[in-house]
Amino acid sequence: MDDKEQGGSGGGPQEGEAAARQRLEELKRYLASNPSNRMAWFLLGKTYASLGKEGKANYCYLRSGPIYEAYENEPHPFENLAAEDWLDRWNEPRRGGVARTALRAAILIAAGLALLPAASWAPGTALPATVDKPGGQPAAVSKPAQRDGDGSGIGIVWVDARSFPEGAAAAVDALSRAGGEDRAVAATLPEAGSHYRWRSEAAGAALASRASGGDYLVREPAGREECGCESGLSAEADEAVRSEKALQEQRWSVVSGIRSFERRYGKWPARLEDLLRPYPDNILAGRADGMEERFDGWLKEAKQPAAPAAGAAGGAPGGAAAGQATGGASAGRGRLAAAMAESFRIVVDTKARRLAVFSGPVAVRVYAAGLGGERTPLGRFEISEKVRNPNGSSTGSFGSRGMTLSDTRYAIHGTDEPDSIGKDESLGCVRLGRDDVEELYDLVPIGTPVTIQEGGLERLQPESGQPKKSRYRVEPAALEENPGKRYDWL
Known part of the structure; x- marks a missing residue:
């Protein structure tokens, strides 16, 4: 396989590393606000290639769609590879382990399925090289809801926009910090101006699962018609989001009530019943299933x-x-x-x-x-x-x-x-x-x-x-x- 087949340098004159890195940051900032600009993805790929980061370059080239072929006069070599051909590329003995991992992730992300090495992930740090989010910062995450049962629950993490790189990063970060969950859905809500609409259907950005060897498997959402589900991920993910939203409404109500109690009486409530007193001290109107069990945790949050x-x-x-x-x-x-x-x-x-x-x-x-x-x-x-x-x-x-x-x-x-x-x-x-x-x-x-x-x-x-x-x-x-x-x- 020659350099072009490996997605290596990608052509173009060599430039100083400082200038290339400056261009890299400018392009990432631009793509953070304009993620559908294919020319910007192509230029970002060329810049990564000039820095020797072939995995990231290939990911960007694949995001550029027909722009790559228009400028390189041929399709990207990985554009239409079958799964068995991907495996052949991964396992080529002359490839180093690090480069092979980056290539594997770049191909899988473009296909909607990425395997992220857990060893390279640290919560709160920049994203690993295999999943680069435009802007270079970790996605915003919240801890998935703890669920009872056999540990097969799906945690929910909320992200600001339906971006697969951001959603993948958030879901993996959540799993790396979670307890019993073996899957996490990164979800967002429809926007109306500067607001998010809670009662509207949530949209999925990514679904991450624990895999063998400490890795994470990340899936990109499909269309709702193709999936037959609201989130674009799965019917099971839909149900997890609905359950999380119902629980979140209880959390909001109780946490708001706890804080109101403290402002009103100058002390924190010791138990849920302190919020459920008769008129005129009826901070909250009543109770729902599970509130007592979760009260201590919500008190800490409040x-x-x-x-x-x-x-x-x-x-x-x-x-x-x-x-x-x-x-x-x-x-x-x-x-x-x-x-x-x-x-x-x-x-x-x-x-x-x-x-x-x-x-x-x-x-x-x-x-x-x-x-x-x-x-x-x-x-x-x-x-x-x-x-x-x-x-x-x-x-x-x-x-x-x-x-x-x-x-x-x-x-x-x-x-x-x-x-x-x-x-x-x-x-x-x-x-x-x-x-x-x-x-x-x-x-x-x-x-x-x-x-x-x-x-x-x-x-x-x-x-x-x-x-x-x-x-x-x-x-x-x-x-x-x-x-x-x-x-x-x-």
């Missing part, structure tokens, strides 16, 4: 320095509440992964007449709301009180649930006028449909920040009308009615 709620202080009403990432403990991680550790906050858009529950840039819920036009005040509030059946009725003018805003006469509540949702017919309060207000009541704790602003949610469509079985629900744990008070919300 004690980590939390990013300040966007829009909680300073600036114009709403501040960064439209979904900007915040700093704190999550600084330096991906926006989507960081959001999994943040607390709930609510944004009400008076222009779009919508209410959204956020964690970082993730829109966890979006509801159509009825408002009062100019009678609805702009500003920052918090949920200071939660009550079931205000004024002793689930069908009265305030519906079945009410949440007072900062001890004022303004509240988020239900209504006996469902046709007013999406209109400016209240005297200033925020009205929600019955199913929506009951779900919100169960989901967010007392102390949740609420920002009322004009604009910011235009790109997020309301999700009202979801079937009851898909709603977040908890079992009531204490008396949450207040028969001794007559509410006169606006």
